Amino acid sequence: xxxxxxxxxxxxxxxxxxxxxxxxxxxLDAVLxxxxxxxxxxxxxxxxxxxxxxxxxxxxxMADAAGxxxxxxxxxxxxxxxxxxxxxxxxxxxxxxxYTSVLPNIPDPRTPVGLDEDHNxxxxxxxxxxxxxxxxxxxxxxxxxxxxxxxxxxxxxxxSRFYVLNGAGARLQRALIAYMLDLxxxxxxxxxxxxxxxxxxxxxxxxxLPKFADNLFHDAEVDxxxxxxxxxxxxxxxxxxxxxxxxxxxxYCAYTPCFRREKAAAGKDVRGIKRGYQFDKVEMxxxxxxxxxxxxxxxxxxxxxxxxxxxxxxxxxxxLCTGDMGICARMTYDxxxxxxxxxxxxxxxxxxxxxxxxxxxxxxxxxxxxxxKTEFVHTLNGSGLGLPRTLIAVMENYQQPDGSIIVPEVLxxxxxxxxxxxxx
RNA sequence: GGAAAGGUGGCAGAGCGGUUUAAUGCGGCGGUCUUGAAAACCGUUGUGGGUCUAUGGCUCACCGUGAGUUCGAAUCUCACCCUUUCCGCCA
Numbered sequence: 001x002x003x004x005x006x007x008x009x010x011x012x013x014x015x016x017x018x019x020x021x022x023x024x025x026x027x028l029d030a031v032l033x034x035x036x037x038x039x040x041x042x043x044x045x046x047x048x049x050x051x052x053x054x055x056x057x058x059x060x061x062m063a064d065a066a067g068x069x070x071x072x073x074x075x076x077x078x079x080x081x082x083x084x085x086x087x088x089x090x091x092x093x094x095x096x097x098x099y100t101s102v103l104p105n106i107p108d109p110r111t112p113v114g115l116d117e118d119h120n121x122x123x124x125x126x127x128x129x130x131x132x133x134x135x136x137x138x139x140x141x142x143x144x145x146x147x148x149x150x151x152x153x154x155x156x157x158x159x160s161r162f163y164v165l166n167g168a169g170a171r172l173q174r175a176l177i178a179y180m181l182d183l184x185x186x187x188x189x190x191x192x193x194x195x196x197x198x199x200x201x202x203x204x205x206x207x208x209l210p211k212f213a214d215n216l217f218h219d220a221e222v223d224x225x226x227x228x229x230x231x232x233x234x235x236x237x238x239x240x241x242x243x244x245x246x247x248x249x250x251x252y253c254a255y256t257p258c259f260r261r262e263k264a265a266a267g268k269d270v271r272g273i274k275r276g277y278q279f280d281k282v283e284m285x286x287x288x289x290x291x292x293x294x295x296x297x298x299x300x301x302x303x304x305x306x307x308x309x310x311x312x313x314x315x316x317x318x319x320l321c322t323g324d325m326g327i328c329a330r331m332t333y334d335x336x337x338x339x340x341x342x343x344x345x346x347x348x349x350x351x352x353x354x355x356x357x358x359x360x361x362x363x364x365x366x367x368x369x370x371x372x373k374t375e376f377v378h379t380l381n382g383s384g385l386g387l388p389r390t391l392i393a394v395m396e397n398y399q400q401p402d403g404s405i406i407v408p409e410v411l412x413x414x415x416x417x418x419x420x421x422x423x424x
Numbered sequence: 425g426g427a428a429a430g431g432u433g434g435c436a437g438a439g440c441g442g443u444u445u446a447a448u449g450c451g452g453c454g455g456u457c458u459u460g461a462a463a464a465c466c467g468u469u470g471u472g473g474g475u476c477u478a479u480g481g482c483u484c485a486c487c488g489u490g491a492g493u494u495c496g497a498a499u500c501u502c503a504c505c506c507u508u509u510c511c512g513c514c515a
Contacts, residue, residue, distance in 0.1 A: 042474055046484045053484090056496040060442035068495085075495040242471090370453065374471085 001360040002103050007031055017106040020322040022115040027099050034096040041092060045085040052078050101204070102211045104327035105357040108294075111331050114321030120334070123317045126305070128338070130312035130397040131406070138341035139392045140272040142399055143169065146422050149273060161262075161276045168420040172407070173280065173391050175414030177255050180282040180307060180384045187303050189253035189284055194233040196256055197224040205239055205362035206232040207328040207354075217259045217277075226259035230283035231381040238287060239362040242374055248366060249296065250287040253384060255280065272342065273388040280387035286380045287364065290356065293378035297353040300382045301333045304349040307385050310410050313393055314338040316345065328354040337389070341396035346389040351382030 007014050011032060018025040055075055062068045112121050143149030148169025154162035165173055181191055203209040203225055208216065217226040227233060234252050243250070258281050269275040284303060288296050301317070308315040320332040329352040336345035356376035359365070365374040398406040405420040412418055 039474065042484080046474065049484060050482095052495075056494095057442070059495055072495045079495075370469095 001100060001357060002106070003356075003360070004035060004100065007100075007103075008035060013106060014103070017104070017322075020107060020113050021104055021325070022323045023104065027103065031096065031099045031103070034092055034099065038089065038092050038096060041085055041089045045082055045089060048078050048082050048085070052082065098210075102327070105330050105355060107322045107325065107329075108331040108353070111325065112319060112321045115323035117321075117324045119321035120324055121319045121321070123319055123333075125316040126309070126314065128308075128312045128314035128397070130314070130408070131400075133340060133397070133399050134401065136340035136343075136396055136399060138272065138343075139339070139395045140342075142341060142395050142403070142405070143273075145403055146405065146420060148172070148395070148420070161270070162278065163273055163276070168415070168417070169391075171415055172394065172411070172420070173387060175407075175411045176385075176387060176390055176394070177280060177282060178414050179310075179411055181253060181255055183307060183310065184253035184282065184284055184303065184384050187306070189251040192234070192237070192252055192254045194227075194230060194254050194256055196227050196259075198227055198233055198236070199223065200225065202236045202239075203232055206235040206358055207326075207361060208232060211327065214263050215261050217261060227256055228260050229258050229281065229381075230254040230256040231285060234283065234285040234381075235358050235362050235364075235379060238364045241364060243287065243364065243366045243377060245366055245368060248287060248289050248377065249292065252285045253282060254285075255282045257281075272392065274342075274346065274392065276388065282384035282387070284351075284382045284384045287359075288378045288380065289366070290375065290378050293353050293355065293380060296380055297331060297333075297351065300380055301335075301351045304333075304335050304351055304382050304384060308335060308337060308348070311390070311394065311408050313397065315348075326350075326352065328352070328357045330355045330357075337393045339389075339393050339396045341399070342392070346393060348385045348389045348393070349383040351380070353378065353380050355379075 002014065007028070011028060015025045015028050018028060052075055055071055055078075059068055059071050059075070062071070112119060114120070137145075140149070140151070144151065146168070147166055150164040150166050154164045157164070185191055197219075200209060200223055203216065208228060212228075216228055218224070233256075234254060237252070238250070258279050259277060260279075262275060262277060265275060284300055286293075286296050286300065305315070305317070315335055315337045318334040318336065320329075320334060325332045332350060332352040334347050335349040335351070336347050339346050355378050358379045359376040364377050364379070366377050367374050394408060394411075395405055398408060400406060400419075403422060407415045407418055407420060
C-alpha cells in the first residue's frame with residue numbers, strides 16, 4: 001500500500017512509477033478524485049457529529065420536557081443526515097480502497113526502467129565448483145532412471161504437475177531444507193514453523209490479495225487460504241504491532257510448502273519438476289529500520305548467494321527491471337543457477353526490498369524513542385532457495401557418466417551417503 | 425461437536441443508558457524532597473483520521489468484530505469471531 005499522503009502530494013512520482021511498470025496511470029486520477037471526495041464528506045459528517053454530541057449532552061441536563069422533545073426531533077434529523085453521509089462515505093472509501101489496494105510500490109531509483117524481462121540486467125555470473133558433466137541428462141530422465149522421481153504415481157494421486165519423490169530423492173530434498181535452515185540460522189535468522197493455511201487479511205497484508213486471488217488455493221467454507229510462500233505468514237507475525245527499536249532488525253527464516261495455481265503459467269515448463277502447484281521453499285525475511293533496508297537487501301542477496309556457492313552451483317545475479325518486479329517490491333535481485341541437463345538458467349531465488357509497502361498493509365510500526373511518532377518498518381524477503389529447482393540443479397550438476405549422482409559435500413551429513421546410485 | 429464463563433488502555437481491573445474528558449492500582453516518563461538512591465508526594469502517560477494561524481490547537485472515531493435500538497451506547501438487542509475451563513472425538 002502506498003501512503004495516501006504521498007499520492008496526494010506527489011502524484012507525478014506515482015504516475016511515473018505506474019508508467020515505468022507498464023500499468024495504466026488512469027487509476028491514479030480515480031484515487032485522487034475519490035480521496036478529495038472522502039475528505040469532503042468526512043468534514044461534513046464530522047461537523048454534524050460534533051453538533052449532535054454537544055446537543056445530546058444538553059438534552060441529558062435539560063429539565064424542561066417540551067424543550068427536550070424539540071431538541072430530540074432536531075437531532076433525529078441530524079442523525080438522518082449523518083447516516084446518509086456515512087453511507088456515501090462507505091461507498092467512496094470502498095471504491096478508494098479498491099484502487100489503492102492494487103497500486104504497486106514505487107520502484108527504487110536504481111531499478112532499471114523497462115517493461116519486460118528483456119530489460120532485466122545480469123549483474124554477474126559466478127562459476128561454480130561442481131563437476132562439469134560431459135553429456136548431461138535432464139533431471140526428468142536422470143530422476144526416473146535412478147528411481148528418485150515418480151511422475152506417474154504423482155499424477156495418479158493428484159493430477160498433472162504433481163510428482164512423488166522416492167528414497168534418496170526425498171532424502172536429498174529434506175537434506176537441502178535442513179541444510180538451508182541451518183545455514184540461515186548461522187547467518188543470523190530466527191527459524192519459525194508456520195501455519196500453511198492463513199486468513200484473508202494475512203494475504204492482503206502481504207500484497208497477495210485482492211490482486212492475485214486467481215493464483216491461490218482457497219477453501220471457501222472456512223475462508224482458509226493455502227500459503228503461496230512463507231513470506232505471507234511471516235509478514236503478519238508482527239501485524240498490528242509497534243515493535244521496540246532495540247528489537248530491530250528482526251530476521252526470520254522458515255521452511256514451508258508453497259501452493260500456487262499457476263493459472264498464468266499454464267502450459268509453461270510442463271516437463272519435469274520445475275513448476276508445480278505445490279513446491280517447497282526456505283524463506284528469509286527481515287523487519288528493518290527504513291534507513292537500513294537498502295543495506296540489508298545486499299546482505300540478504302549475499303546470504304542467498306552463499307547457499308549457491310556452498311552447493312557449488314554456477315549462478316548469475318540479475319536485477320529486475322520495473323516491469324518485471326512484483327507489485328510490492330522497490331528493488332529485486334533474482335538468482336539463477338545453471339542446470340546443464342535441461343540446459344537453462346533456473347530462477348532459485350528472488351530477493352526484494354519492499355520498503356514500507358507490506359508494513360503499511362499489515363500495520364507494523366516502530367518508535368524511535370519514547371513519545372515519538374510511530375513509523376512503519378521496512379520489510380525484505382528472499383528465497384533461501386526454492387526447492388525443486390535447487391534439487392534439479394544438484395541432480396544435473398553432480399551427475400556422473402555412470403548415471404549416479406555425487407552428493408555435494410555440505411549435504412552428506414544430512415543425506416547419509418556420498419553418492420546416490422540406482423536401486424539404493 | 426456440546427456446556428459454562430469471559431473479551432475494557434502496556435498490564436491488572438471498575439464502569440452496565442447522560443458530571444466518563446473511561447475510575448482506581450501497577451508499570452513507564454518528568455518533577456519535588458535527598459550527598460545519592462529508595463520511599464513518599466505532585467504532574468504526565470493510547471491508536472488512527474480530518475482540519476488549522478501547526479514541535480501546538482480544534483474536532484471525529486476507536487472498550488473483540490459487524491449490524492441494530494436511542495437525541496445520546498463501553499453499557500441495551502441480534503449475529504459472528506476469539507479466549508479459558510469442562511465433556512465428547514481424535515493424530
